[in-house]
Amino acid sequence: xxxxxxxxxxxxxxxxxxxxxxxxxxxxxxxxxxxxxxxxxxxxxxxxxxxxxxxxxxxxxxxxxxxxxxxxxxxxxxxxxxxxxxxxxxxxxxxxxxxxxxxxxxxxxxxxxxxxxxxxxxxxxxxxxxxxxxxxxxxxxxxxxxxxxxxxxxxxxxxxxxxxxxxxxxxxxxxxxxxxxxxxxxxxxxxxxxxxxxxxxxxxxxxxxxxxxxxxxxxxxxxxxxxxxxxxxxxxxxxxxxxxxxxxxxxxxxxxxxxxxxxxxxxxxxxxxxxxxxxxxxxxxxxxxxxxxxxxxxxxxxxxxxxxxxxxxxxxxxxxxxxxxxxxxxxxxxxxxxxxxxxxxxxxxxxxxxxxxxxxxxxxxxxxxxxxxxxxxxxxxxxxxxxxxxxxxxxxxxxxxxxxxxxxxxxx
Amino acid sequence: xxxxxxxxxxxxxxxxxxxxxxxxxxxxxxxxxxxxxxxxxxxxxxxxxxxxxxxxxxxxxxxxxxxxxxxxxxxxxxxxxxxxxxxxxxxxxxxxxxxxxxxxxxxxxxxxxxxxxxxxxxxxxxxxxxxxxxxxxxxxxxxxxxxxxxxxxxxxxxxxxxxxxxxxxxxxxxxxxxxxxxxxxxxxxxxxxxxxxxxxxxxxxxxxxxxxxxxxx
Numbered sequence: 001x002x003x004x005x006x007x008x009x010x011x012x013x014x015x016x017x018x019x020x021x022x023x024x025x026x027x028x029x030x031x032x033x034x035x036x037x038x039x040x041x042x043x044x045x046x047x048x049x050x051x052x053x054x055x056x057x058x059x060x061x062x063x064x065x066x067x068x069x070x071x072x073x074x075x076x077x078x079x080x081x082x083x084x085x086x087x088x089x090x091x092x093x094x095x096x097x098x099x100x101x102x103x104x105x106x107x108x109x110x111x112x113x114x115x116x117x118x119x120x121x122x123x124x125x126x127x128x129x130x131x132x133x134x135x136x137x138x139x140x141x142x143x144x145x146x147x148x149x150x151x152x153x154x155x156x157x158x159x160x161x162x163x164x165x166x167x168x169x170x171x172x173x174x175x176x177x178x179x180x181x182x183x184x185x186x187x188x189x190x191x192x193x194x195x196x197x198x199x200x201x202x203x204x205x206x207x208x209x210x211x212x213x214x215x216x217x218x219x220x221x222x223x224x225x226x227x228x229x230x231x232x233x234x235x236x237x238x239x240x241x242x243x244x245x246x247x248x249x250x251x252x253x254x255x256x257x258x259x260x261x262x263x264x265x266x267x268x269x270x271x272x273x274x275x276x277x278x279x280x281x282x283x284x285x286x287x288x289x290x291x292x293x294x295x296x297x298x299x300x301x302x303x304x305x306x307x308x309x310x311x312x313x314x315x316x317x318x319x320x321x322x323x324x325x326x327x328x329x330x331x332x333x334x335x336x337x338x339x340x341x342x343x344x345x346x347x348x349x350x351x352x353x354x355x356x357x358x359x360x361x362x363x364x365x366x367x368x369x370x371x372x373x374x375x376x377x378x379x380x381x382x383x384x385x386x387x388x389x390x391x392x393x394x395x396x397x398x399x400x401x402x403x404x405x406x407x408x409x410x411x412x
Numbered sequence: 413x414x415x416x417x418x419x420x421x422x423x424x425x426x427x428x429x430x431x432x433x434x435x436x437x438x439x440x441x442x443x444x445x446x447x448x449x450x451x452x453x454x455x456x457x458x459x460x461x462x463x464x465x466x467x468x469x470x471x472x473x474x475x476x477x478x479x480x481x482x483x484x485x486x487x488x489x490x491x492x493x494x495x496x497x498x499x500x501x502x503x504x505x506x507x508x509x510x511x512x513x514x515x516x517x518x519x520x521x522x523x524x525x526x527x528x529x530x531x532x533x534x535x536x537x538x539x540x541x542x543x544x545x546x547x548x549x550x551x552x553x554x555x556x557x558x559x560x561x562x563x564x565x566x567x568x569x570x571x572x573x574x575x576x577x578x579x580x581x582x583x584x585x586x587x588x589x590x591x592x593x594x595x596x597x598x599x600x601x602x603x604x605x606x607x608x609x610x611x612x613x614x615x616x617x618x619x620x621x622x623x624x625x626x627x628x629x
Contacts, residue, residue, distance in 0.1 A: 003515050006511070007503075010503050014501075015502065015504060298498060302494075302498040304459065305457060305459055306486075306487065306511075306516065306562075307483050307484065307488070308487075309480050309483040309484065310483070406454045406460045409459075
């Protein structure tokens with residue numbers, strides 16, 4: 001071990017003596033900064049992951065469409081299911097209807113799902129907050145929690161549905177036709193945690209949607225779930241190429257790009273805002289090390305008298321910044337991971353102390369605080385924290401290297 | 413010559429110094445407080461630079477060498493012992509000695525040589541002690557061992573007994589002389605004590621910036 005590294009370590013962690021306050025304070029700053037960054041970024045990752053999984057759950061990994069009506073959706077779905085990467089391929093139909101309940105109108109988006117697919121039924125079953133999938137048939141619909149709230153709907157209520165097709169027919173008639181709505185029952189109320197879906201969505205059977213839109217056996221597209229390990233964008237491109245025009249594949253990321261980019265942007269902004277803590281900690285390291293250099297002036301003179309070069313003297317103090325950075329980062333990662341491990345206990349304790357209701361569950365539909373520690377984030381946080389702490393040691397190191405050894409030895 | 417600025421005035425602290433120390437020589441430099449003894453020692457050690465004149469180490473002029481180059485040469489040629497010991501308080505006695513070897517780059521059998529040197533200076537049982545737990549005499553012995561660990565050619569001792577009582581001072585001087593004799597190291601001793609100066613082979617006295625030969629043994 002080079003002597004300057006040895007001395008740097010001993011200055012920070014002396015033998016047989018109390019832990020120096022300087023080391024403790026500098027370390028604490030870095031530990032808190034790194035731990036806060038890890039906790040916040042991991043919670044952001046967790047939220048992002050949960051929301052992404054909800055989006056991909058409701059949207060599917062891919063949707064194959066042709067810009068119009070698929071005449072033989074079952075045939076196309078069968079072709080798609082022969083592909084190695086495709087787990088399930090299920091026809092769907094989508095459109096807007098006017099829904100009327102006790103003279104209150106709303107125009108939600110209706111998605112017709114194929115109830116022959118167990119997976120589809122199970123998926124929406126998981127999101128039901130009222131009712132049951134057993135109640136879901138061609139005469140009933142599932143409504144999102146937002147929609148149910150706006151219209152005051154409960155399971156078992158009956159609503160009237162008008163499609164644009166019905167209205168067109170009425171306009172084209174000579175006035176003798178009567179517009180008869182389709183009466184459907186509320187089979188369940190669901191909440192996915194994804195606001196876009198929860199706000200204004202109706203799930204019906206594909207048959208009901210085909211009936212409302214007069215699609216026959218047609219559908220608007222095929223929803224694809226990929227097998228694990230396949231890249232969505234890559235597979236989408238391959239599938240579109242294999243089907244040829246006019247088919248194209250839309251990924252769940254394409255369809256929700258704006259929303260996903262906001263999540264990414266928020267994460268980046270939080271990273272930069274919280275990184276200020278580490279920068280503030282680095283100023284504490286710098287000021288402590290500068291004081292330390294002044295306290296150790298005679299020692300610096302001694303090292304010079306013993307043959308230490310200015311670079312070695314600089315390294316001795318610069319390394320102290322780096323060691324604080326490395327130790328603080330490692331301990332910060334440990335603290336951050338511990339806080340994440342006990343995050344639910346901590347949030348529930350805080351909620352009970354502050355008498356705050358479980359708003360997370362109400363707003364986001366999460367019964368727990370989601371968090372995902374990503375190794376990429378850990379590496380970036382660690383490297384930047386160590387770099388900043390090392391840079392903080394540069395000014396004291398420069399001062400030490402520029403000291404006149406004679407004056408340093410004479411200092412009191 | 414070494415000139416210092418004091419206010420608007422310049423003071424020539426050293427202005428007539430001509431001294432040559434050969435291998436194995438022992439020499440003392442005496443003088444009143446503030447006469448420039450330590451300045452002379454610092455110039456000899458290459459820690460300070462003369463305003464005029466030349467300094468040679470092993471017949472090689474060092475006056476124009478860079479600070480970095482001087483530091484490298486100094487680490488293998490010169491050992492220094494100070495009145496105030498200057499031990500690193502955070503590390504134990506043995507590690508202070510080892511540190512001297514590490515800085516000089518003389519790391520062969522370093523731990524073993526350091527132990528042996530500490531035993532040689534009578535601190536075999538205090539190797540694991542922190543400097544704060546050692547007496548003044550013991551600290552100076554550690555400092556001597558630290559200076560000798562790099563196998564220097566010259567040992568510059570700046571009032572090494574200045575902070576010690578007579579018995580401890582005598583003991584330190586014995587150790588210094590014995591070690592220098594054993595290892596053929598030239599010893600230059602700056603001291604106020606006539607008794608210790610007399611123990612050196614040659615003696616100089618510094619008066620008003622001029623180094624005068626005092627006597628020959």
